[in-house]
Structures are given as C-alpha cells and as structure tokens.
Amino acid sequence: MSSGVSRRSVLQAAGIGTALGATGFSLTGCSSSGSSGQNKIGSEGKELAPFPAYVPWTKGPAADLPGTEEGVQAAYLKYPAEPADALAEKPGDGSKVTIWISSWNSSPLPRGRNKFWQAAEKAxxxxxDVTVVPAMEYSKKLAALMASGEMPDIMQLVATPNExxxxxxxxxxxSEFIAGDAVKKYPYLANIPTYAWKSSGRYAGKIYGIPVERPLAGHGHIVNKAKFKxxxxxxxxIGGIGVDEFTQGLEQLSQKGKAALGAQKDGGFGFNAWMPAFGTPNVWSVKDGAFVNYIETDEFLAGLEQMVKWQGKRVYRRDALAIDGLQEKTEFLGQKVFSKVNSPIDFKGxxxxxxxxxxxxxxxxFKPSNGATPVHWLGGGIYGSGQTVLKKAPKARIEMLLRVLDALGAPFGTKEWELFNYxxxxxxxxxGKDGGPVPAELAVSGGDGPNILPLYYLSAAPSPLYYPDQPTAVKAQHAWQSQVVPIGVKSAHLGLRTDAWASAEEALNRLREDAIKDVVTGRKKLSDWPSIVKNHMNKGGKQAAEQLAKEYAAAQKA
Structure with missing residues (x-):
C-alpha cells in the first residue's frame, strides 16, 4: 500500500511486535500470565448441549429462484395464492405474557387502540404486556432492567457486558426443551437453520436462547442503478473494475451538490463494504490458533487509506457525520445521494x-489496489448478535412460552407469517398486483402494525426473498447474493461466549467506529493507527482474543 503504513509497523509501534517477525502472527491471541481470568459463560471444559435439530418446513410454496446451502436466499417472484394455516390451535393459555423488545421506529399506539396488538393477542x-424500547436507548435501558433484578417473561437480548x-x-x-431432537415439538423453531443456532451460541455449554434468523449475505453496496450504470x-x-476507475466514476456522480456515497454518523462510512474488497478478514480470524482482530491487518489499513482518498475527493455526502440513518435514507430515496451501505433488509425497505x-x-x-483477492463479509445469520431469552419458570410455563415463540416463527406461505409481518x-x-401485502399508511407512520410493535424481533421464520410487486428487485438481490456469498467469510468469533468479549465488545466497537471516522475526516492520520491498535488491545482486545482462542479450540472438539 502506498502510505507505507503496514500491520507490521502498527504492531511494532504499539510495542507488541517483537515476536511478529518470528511467528508471523500477533501476540493478541496468545495467553499471558493467566490475565484472561476464568471464563464463566464459556464452554471450555464443559459438556455441550447439542444444537437443535434442523427440520425444514416443506409444505410451503416452491421458490422461483432456488437458494443454496451456503446462504443464498430462496427467491419468490410472486405471492403464494393460498397461504396455509400454520396453527391448528392457539399456543397460549390465556395468561398475561410480559415482553421486552427494542424498535427502530416510533412508539406504538396503546394496546386499546392498537389493532395489530389486539390481533396478535387473539392469534x-x-x-x-409489551415494553418497546427505542433501539438507541437499548443499552442504557437494559442495564437498568438488569440492575432492578426484575425480568419479563420473554426478552430480546443483544450482546451486553453483563450477560x-x-x-x-x-x-x-x-437445553432440555429444545436441544437436539427435543426441538421437534416446536416445528417452526426446528425450521430455524443450524447456522443461526451456532451464531447464537451457548452459555457454559447450555442453550439459553432462540435466535432470530436473518439473511447470511450481510451488508453490501446498495446503489441507484441508473446513476451507477x-x-x-x-x-x-467481482473485480471487473479497478478501484481507480471506480473512484473516477464516483467523482463523476459527485457533482452539483450530489454525492456518490451516502454516509451518516453511524456505520463508519460504510467500511464493512470497502474493507472486504481489499481482502480484509471478517471481525476475528484465526491464525495458528491465535485470534486476530481485523483492525490489526494490512488489508484493513489499505481499505482505510482508500476511504481517506475518497473523502479528499468529496465523493462522500458532505457533513455525513451530522445526519442520522433516517436522513441518509431520505436523501437516498430523494436521489441526493446515489448509494449507501446496508443489509438485505434495508435493501428491501x-x-x-x-x-x-x-x-x-x-x-x-472492485479490484483493489493492494493486489488482494476481494472477499465478502457474511453476517451471522441472526438479528444483531443476540437472541430471545426466557425468565426462569415452571416447566409448563416454559413450554407455553416456547409455543408462543414457535407461532411467531410461522413460515412464509402461511396466514400467520402474513399477520406477524404485515x-x-x-x-x-x-x-398488490401479485396478491402480496402492501403496507398501508397506518403501518408506516400511524403507530400501528408489525413494524411499530416488532414481535418478529423475538422469533422469526427464515427470511424469504420476496418483495410485494417487485420481482425485478428480487432478481437483483438474488443475483448479488449468488455472486458474493461464494466468496463470503464469517467472523471466527460467532457463537463463542466469553466474559472478556462480552464485557468489551460494545466499547471496542465504538472505539473502532470513532477511530475510522477520525481518520477519514482528517482529525487523525493513518500514522496514528498504531496507537489506536494499542488502545484497542489495552481496553480488552488482547484479553478477548485470548479467551476467544480457547473457546474456539473447545468448539472444534465438539
């Protein structure tokens, strides 16, 4: 890379490069003097409950474009003509069920005026009794909930320092309810693919949660087709255009107050689309048994250098860090910016x-400047990095709550899927024209409907690739997945539970995000990266790598 800033120089400047020349890998993943401590939630040395058996639902509509075992979604160009009944009887027992979930949308109308709330209760x-927490306040509210000693019956849990x-x-x-073949009692939980359970992981060898399945494909570069063409x-x-040619095209689009690349205050200027193009491994990779975080790699720095160049050429939306995700979407839909980096779910929206x-x-x-082969970062196949957990209760109560979650996971092609999603x-x-559901204004901005009361964050069927009356967009999504999933890489830490990573993850992710923004905007230089890596390691990165390496080794023996 032309800047001359390499992983070797970064690690040496951080004071941890002594052994690098001999071993070829960072000491981040090597244990030292027992500093990692006991990993209470890890599975090392413990008997492992088997992940739930996978029994796919086979009564649904045939896909128009097939999916793959690697993670390309099955695609449907039209809506099923006659959705089936998923439930032979109501799963509940008439009792009150308290629920705690987060939402990226406005607050729902009260239960007495909320038609979806009432329909969900009936089904x-x-x-x-639902508490909906604004997503941006999730961590603070969750900490308060934990400190209170109280817990709802069903709770959406995203990775937290106190887990x-x-x-x-x-x-x-x-474990006794859903591990292995036991899950077959709940057919729609059994319909959740194994990759989702593995990404959700175990605590101390046991299964505590239900994963909410999401497409494996991960984030991509979503564009205004006409403008980019x-x-x-x-x-x-892939690699059909060089990064320099790509940059010239971005400059061509970034004229007269328009921007080729959208960005906002969160998301690190879309780094999770650019870094893998330079061959950067996903968050954590393993080399000779040691865990290496992607910020330590040459490839990450090569991608960051390119982002700095783009900022200098003004192809990003100006003052991007002054806007939020809603405004970024508004500007993309208003064709003020011509692209954004986000998930397949956002593509659909x-x-x-x-x-x-x-x-x-x-x-x-694109073909990168560092000579690397592009990769693609796959997601974990679950929403966020968490799962749905239940309050401790008698066996009959737990079985009833699992039946409720099973019902919420009713698959595409059923009336219940339609209810809980639309x-x-x-x-x-x-x-719509193809018979599929098209959201009404009440469900978009009227405070009512599944997007406002998102019960699908508690349990969900494998995501269908279907957009109402949008077969062309479905084909585009399927074509993209068919190209990038085969070159996809997962992070090695998925499904591994460690105290060190759980306690440090949120802060380290913020540190990385802030550091990217500082370098891209010029508040810091690429040459400052050694101190950023050192800070990352000192604030929990080194300890997390040590514990993750041990957990990874234990998981390979399972």
Missing part, C-alpha cells in the same frame, strides 16, 4: 419505499 391466545452474570442467573436453561460502475463480475421512482441494485466489489388485511396492508 397467540395470550395477553401481551455473564445475567443470563445464567435470571434466564431459563432451554451511467457512470460505468455496474460490472457483471428502500425498494418498497422508492415505489418504482428508480431502480435499486448492488455494485459488486398485520391485518384492510387495516395494515392492502393486496
């Missing part, structure tokens, strides 16, 4: 909200 056979103490103390061990940036294969004003597609990874016909959605 599930329980009274739902080592909280989960075993307050949550139900579900006009600039010569849409090519049919933008396609629906664009309402045919312009076509949305993906740009494939609400009530005529109230929350109308029928």
């Amino acid at each position: 599930l056979g329980v009274e739902l 080592a103490q909280f989960v075993p103390a307050k949550c139900q061990d579900l 006009e600039a010569g940036l849409l090519v049919p294969e 933008n396609v629906i909200e664009a309402k045919g004003r312009f076509e949305i597609d993906y740009a494939l990874p 609400g009530v016909e005529g109230t929350h959605f109308t029928r």
